[in-house]
Structures are given as structure tokens and as C-alpha cells.
Amino acid sequence: xxxxxxxxxxxxxxxxxxxxxxxxxxxxxxxxxxxxxxxxxxxxxxxxxxxxxxxxxxxxxxxxxxxxxxxxxxxxxxxxxxxxxxxxx
Amino acid sequence: xxxxxxxxxxxxxxxxxxxxxxxxxxxxxxxxxxxxxxxxxxxxxxxxxxxxxxxxxxxxxxxxxxxxxxxxxxxxxxxxxxxxxxxxxxxxxxxxxxxxxxxxxxxxxxxxxxxxxxxxxxxxxxxxxxxxxxxxxxxxxxxxxxxxxxxxxxxxxxxxxxxxxxxxxxxxxxxxxxxxxxxxxxxxxxxxxxxxxxxxxxxxxxxxxxxxxxxxxxxxxxxxxxxxxxxxxxxxxxxxxxxxxxxxxxxxxxxxxxxxxxxxxxxxx
Ligand SMILES: Nc1ncnc2c1ncn2[C@@H]1O[C@H](COP(=O)(O)OP(=O)(O)OP(=O)(O)O)[C@@H](O)[C@H]1O
Ligand SMILES: [Mg+2]
Numbered sequence: 001x002x003x004x005x006x007x008x009x010x011x012x013x014x015x016x017x018x019x020x021x022x023x024x025x026x027x028x029x030x031x032x033x034x035x036x037x038x039x040x041x042x043x044x045x046x047x048x049x050x051x052x053x054x055x056x057x058x059x060x061x062x063x064x065x066x067x068x069x070x071x072x073x074x075x076x077x078x079x080x081x082x083x084x085x086x087x088x089x
Numbered sequence: 090x091x092x093x094x095x096x097x098x099x100x101x102x103x104x105x106x107x108x109x110x111x112x113x114x115x116x117x118x119x120x121x122x123x124x125x126x127x128x129x130x131x132x133x134x135x136x137x138x139x140x141x142x143x144x145x146x147x148x149x150x151x152x153x154x155x156x157x158x159x160x161x162x163x164x165x166x167x168x169x170x171x172x173x174x175x176x177x178x179x180x181x182x183x184x185x186x187x188x189x190x191x192x193x194x195x196x197x198x199x200x201x202x203x204x205x206x207x208x209x210x211x212x213x214x215x216x217x218x219x220x221x222x223x224x225x226x227x228x229x230x231x232x233x234x235x236x237x238x239x240x241x242x243x244x245x246x247x248x249x250x251x252x253x254x255x256x257x258x259x260x261x262x263x264x265x266x267x268x269x270x271x272x273x274x275x276x277x278x279x280x281x282x283x284x285x286x287x288x289x290x291x292x293x294x295x296x297x298x299x300x301x302x303x304x305x306x307x308x309x310x311x312x313x314x315x316x317x318x319x320x321x322x323x324x325x326x327x328x329x330x331x332x333x334x335x336x337x338x339x340x341x342x343x344x345x346x347x348x349x350x351x352x353x354x355x356x357x358x
Contacts, residue, residue, distance in 0.1 A: 015279065015280055016276070016279050016280060016281055016282050016283070016286065017279070019234075019235050019282055019286075020282060020286045020289070020290070022235060023235055023238055023239060023282075023290050024289075024290060026235075026239050027238075027239060027242045027290055030239070030242060030243060030246075031242070031246075034246045
């Protein structure tokens with residue numbers, strides 16, 4: 001193999017490797033999204049509506065995360081309350 | 090009872106129709122009574138690849154709408170006695186493929202044939218979901234390229250959730266990976282994902298690797314499935330695929346560039 005070819009091939013070795021790394025991330029992401037229960041968005045909206053009855057939180061204050069662990073599923077609910085300066089309704 | 094095999098992919102143009110024609114011809118040549126159905130309503134081209142386009146009188150949608158019966162619509166292959174083609178229609182109305190209609194016809198064909206090969210359109214639109222719904226086996230056709238691999242993974246999600254077998258809690262569809270348009274030289278130079286790379290991501294039962302080959306275009310030009318071209322690399326690779334599908338253990342071929350010739354060895358090229 002000529003020197004030029006050698007450089008060309010080591011340089012392009014990267015491109016398939018990059019493709020593989022990107023794919024691994026993409027596919028893991030897609031699979032996580034697939035395994036998430038379909039009721040999550042609705043659940044998130046309803047919880048937000050209930051909280052907003054009592055506290056003046058932002059529209060994006062509630063996040064619901066779902067994770068599949070080995071033997072069980074974890075539903076994680078995160079609510080960001082407003083700064084102390086803002087009052088209850 | 091026939092085994093229903095769907096040839097599917099997320100991304101278009103990866104080689105499904107080429108594969109459906111090869112698989113159907115290969116099974117029929119081994120004496121299996123086989124019918125291959127074109128589910129690509131509106132964009133039919135299986136009949137072209139099979140070389141029977143001038144003999145199409147009635148099509149799949151005519152049979153579903155009971156404007157013709159199966160015997161009137163099925164085209165017998167001139168090269169192989171056990172092979173029949175059910176062409177798609179040119180109508181633009183994709184909804185013509187109803188679940189009831191498709192189910193009824195597959196049921197009827199199941200009584201007569203050993204294998205029903207379904208050539209699906211790409212993606213998850215109506216025709217594709219109809220082709221997948223009734224499947225027993227799925228061949229996920231994939232090119233060694235980012236978007237094709239990603240879309241194949243998405244198809245796996247659909248196969249495992251939106252099929253008759255999933256709905257009835259039956260044994261899941263058997264899924265196979267077929268890697269097509271594989272270019273060993275580009276893999277060796279690191280420009281193309283290797284079969285190992287793709288397997289690491291999809292980890293499916295590998296039915297075959299079909300090399301990028303000029304023989305595929307030649308075959309489609311003449312309307313003769315490439316598996317009939319026994320001289321060609323793609324034809325042989327498809328032959329191996331059929332053997333593997335039927336349970337034979339066949340080593341994978343055409344994975345590496347040909348050994349260097351005498352001259353280049355002499356000069357330690
Ligand atoms: N192994 C191969 N080597 C070279 N060319 C190929 C190979 N396989 C398929 N092709 C070419 O790729 C193109 C698409 O093939 P084909 O029609 O089989 O794909 P498809 O998945 O059925 O497409 P669509 O999604 O549009 O139905 C054709 O031009 C065909 O000749
Ligand atoms: Mg096609």
C-alpha cells in the first residue's frame with residue numbers, strides 16, 4: 001500500500017466508525033422512546049393541569065420520565081416550583 | 090398451511106423487490122409451491138422484475154374487490170412451474186387493501202401454497218402495514234448505511250407490536266436481517282459499515298449478505314430474477330440466502346475483496 005493510500009484509508013476509517021457511533025446513540029434513543037408507555041404525554045399534561053390549580057408553575061414545569069430497569073420500571077416525576085417570590089394562587 | 094414471509098424495510102430503494110423476486114424464485118426452484126404478491130399498490134414493479142408485466146390482466150385489488158377470482162389474477166411463471174405472481178394494481182387508492190380483504194386472500198392462498206412471499210412498500214404506510222400484519226417471518230432488508238439501519242430498527246419495533254401474531258399473543262414473527270448492496274472494498278477501506286457493525290446494532294438472525302453487483306441491473310433489465318444468474322456474485326448470494334432460510338448451514342460469502350493478483354503480490358502492493 002502506498003503512503004498516500006495509507007493516509008487515505010486511515011482517514012476514512014473514521015467515517016464508518018463515526019456512522020456506527022452515531023447509530024448506536026440514535027438506536028438506543030429510538031428504542032427507549034418505543035418502550036415508553038403511550039399514556040405518558042397525556043399523564044404529563046393532566047398532572048400539570050392539576051398542579052396549576054394550586055401553584056402558578058410554568059407550562060414546562062412538569063416532566064415525566066420513564067425508565068426500564070432490570071426487574072422493574074421507574075416513573076420519575078419532576079416538578080419545578082416557582083421562586084419564593086411568586087405566590088400561591 | 091403456507092408460511093407468510095414479508096420482505097420489508099424502513100427506507101425505500103434498498104432492494105426489497107429484488108429480494109422478493111429472488112426468494113420466491115429460489116423457493117420455487119426447490120420445489121416449494123410459492124406465490125409472490127406485490128403490496129406496492131400504485132407503484133407496482135414486481136411484475137417487471139419477474140418479467141411478466143405483459144401478462145397482467147387482473148391484480149391484487151381486483152381480487153380483493155371480487156372483480157376477479159384468484160385463478161384469473163395469478164400469473165404462472167414461465168421458467169418455474171411452482172411459482173405464481175400476484176401483481177399489484179396501478180390504482181392510486183392505497184386503502185383498497187383492507188385488512189379483511191388481504192386476510193381472506195392470504196387464507197385462500199394458504200390452502201394451496203407452501204410459501205407466500207409479500208413484497209412490501211417501504212416504511213409504515215398502509216400497504217406496508219398490511220403486508221406486515223399477517224406475516225410469520227420477516228426479512229428486514231438493510232443497506233450498510235446510517236438511515237437504512239436506523240429505519241430497520243424502527244421496523245423491528247412495528248413488527249413486534251403491530252402484527253396479527255402480536256395481537257393474538259402468538260409466537261412472535263421470526264425476524265431476519267438481509268444486508269444488501271454490500272461493498273467489501275469500501276468496508277475494508279473503512280468507508281462503509283461492516284456486517285459486524287450492523288449486527289452489533291441490530292443483532293438479528295443474519296439471512297445473508299448480498300454484494301453490490303452489476304448483475305442486479307442486468308437482471309432487472311431483462312426481467313429475470315438475479316438468482317437465475319448463477320454466474321454472478323449476487324445470484325449466488327441469493328441462492329445461499331434461500332438455503333439458509335430453509336435451515337441449511339451455509340457460510341457467508343462475498344465478504345472480502347478478491348485476493349490480490351500475481352502482479353500486485355509480486356510488487357507487495
Ligand atoms: N445488490 C445490489 N447491487 C446493485 N444494485 C442493487 C442491488 N440491490 C438492489 N439494487 C438496485 O437498487 C434499486 C432498488 O432496488 P429494489 O427495487 O429492489 O428496491 P426496493 O426496496 O424494492 O425499492 P422500493 O422501496 O422503491 O420498493 C434498483 O435499481 C436495483 O437494481
Ligand atoms: Mg419495491
